[in-house]
Amino acid sequence: MRTAGTPDVTAEATLVEAVWGLLHRALQLYRDDPRATGRLRGELARLEQPLRVAIAGPWRSGRSTLLNAIMGEEVAPVEGADGDTFFTWYEDGERPHATAYSTGHPPQDLTVVKSATGMRVDLVGWRAGELRDIVVRWPTRALRQLTLIDTPPVTGPDEHGRAAVLDRVLRDADAVLYLTRDGRASDLRVLTAARDSATGQAAPVNMMLVLSRADEVGGGRVDALLTARQLARRMHRDPAVGALSLNVLACSGLVGLAGRLLTGSEFAALAELARVPRAELEAYLLSAERFLRGEPPARVDAAQRAALLDRLGLFGVRLATTLVRTGCDSRTKLSAELIRRSGLTELRESVSRLFIDRQETLKARSALVGLEEVLRAEPGPGSAELLGSTERILAGAHEFQELRLLATLRGAGLGFDAELAAEARRLVGGDGVGLAARLGFEHDAPAHELWQAAAEARWRWRDRADDPLLRLPQRRGAQVVVRSCEGMLATLAAGGR
Structure with missing residues (x-):
């Protein structure tokens, strides 16, 4: 939108x-x-x-x-010795590259081995507990x-x-x-x-x-x-x-990844299995062991079945063969339906x-968390004043008020009916922070239509914000919506879209 x-x-x-x-x-x-x-x-x-x-x-x-x-792509996990765990950061880069950060050594480049579906990072020589972070740069x-x-x-x-x-x-x-x-x-x-x-x-x-x-x-x-x-x-x-x-x-994630990486040979094996009458095939799909060790009446050998289990899991094999039977008769169609059904x-x-x-708001939030920690951990002359300024930003920033209202609207705490709650959520950016998304337009619309929608929404919610019969939390929630509408009008007045 x-x-x-x-x-x-x-x-x-x-x-x-x-x-x-x-x-x-x-x-x-x-x-x-x-x-x-x-x-x-x-x-x-x-x-x-x-x-x-x-x-x-x-x-x-x-x-x-x-x-x-x-x-x-298959880029995770980066596995250490004896199941050692650490933070692995995946960043954009011009070429595959990985760097290890440890507790007792300077940063060291690691060997990255590309595969058909992703990559593997070589951690040979690193002992358990040595690594703190690995940064992987991947295009x-x-x-x-x-x-x-x-x-x-x-x-x-x-x-x-x-x-x-x-x-x-x-x-x-x-x-x-x-x-x-x-x-x-x-x-x-x-x-x-x-x-x-x-x-x-x-x-x-x-x-x-x-x-x-x-x-x-x-x-x-x-x-x-x-x-x-x-x-x-x-x-x-x-x-x-x-x-x-x-x-x-x-x-x-397993079904979604299978949809994104499904190969032609994997689709061919699934299509072969789908030709088996459903009642016959179901008997072999009761467990992974039965699917691997049995001999379903299809030209799919044990190695192919093992590869399908690794890619899709037993549920995924059941789902994929059902989808092939019901119309997903190409790799492209099956991949798209697996991705859709996975929730990815x-x-x-x-x-x-x-x-x-909302990345600017979220990054500002992170910076305030870090600043607060420094000020509280090392108080000194001037730190109390800075802490007060931090708290004033937190209390007054409309971006945070929108996030708090979105959280409140998840439940029934404000007492808005479903239609009002849905409109409030949309206007404060719950369906996207752009003008079109906030005002319910799916595509580009003339500026005067956006202006009219924003102005009407502001008056409707201003009436609620000023209504003495509403509870205080409802009026405060309405005030946040009004301020969001005013922000939209200001953007339109400045020629923004």
Whole structure:
């Protein structure tokens, strides 16, 4: 819905400039403290860098698989000795390149071996615990607007290790895709930790919750992806979840990646299996062992079946053969349908709408988190004044007010009916931050139509903001919407689109 070249109407540059000014004041304040100035210069630098999106979650939540699906190539995980884990950063680059950052050695270049579907990084010679970070530079369109971070698991037996990983995720990432298999309470407690700081409480939402491995819901039945989407929608309506997450989505990274990488020979093998009567084939698809060791009446040998299981999983084989039978009679059609059903398209659209479109706001939020940590860790003359300025930006910045309202609208806390809540969500950028998306236009529209829609919306919501019969939270929510409408009108008056 957002048109190319459409600017954000919420004057994000003003917020970034305010944060930039605060960081420079802090640099002057801490000019004799190398550690503090190093942190502050890092925060300034990331304002100019691509948005950092971490993919985090517990053990076996599918973090690396989802990252591969987003990129459309098999580049993760980069595996260390004896299952060693570390942060792996994927950045755009002109050529494949990887650099290791360790606790006791200077940065070292690593050998990158390209394959037909991605790459492998050679970590021979590195001992467990030595590596802290690996930065992979990889030429791909998916990384032109963001940096993806593959993180160690944030749950496990080592409580101290879990806390350290989560602290780094929240410190280093501007936005987080948090993966969970079932949305259990322990995962929600991890998300709650993001709100501990003053910045986190004032601008709490920079996460999306992803029900990963959605193909395994309900025992991996053929309707597993549909069931997972229904579960995600129920969670999305839960106020406790809405306060922590901008969106809740279901996605099978394995099925999505299979759709992006499906080869002609894999399609041919699936088509051969699909020719077997469904009742006969189902008997071989009850378990992976039966599919591998049995002899289904099709010309697909054991090696081909093993490759299909590796690419699609047992659920994916069931789904793909069903789709071939029902009309996906080419590799292109099957790939597109696997991607659609996996939830990957919806996930990528949400990342674009809620993260990339708001990247200046999210990066400003990260810089304020870093500044707050420095000011609280090393108080001194002038630090209290800077902390007060930080809090005033957090309280007054309209961009953060929009994020808070979006989180509140996820539940029934404001008391708006469904139609009003949907309009408010759209006007404050929940469907995209461009003018067309906010005003409900799918394509380019004449400026006078956009102006009329914005003006009418402002008057409607101004009436609600001034209505003494409405509860105070409703009036305050309406005030945020009014300010968003005024921002749109100001952009149009200045000749913006």
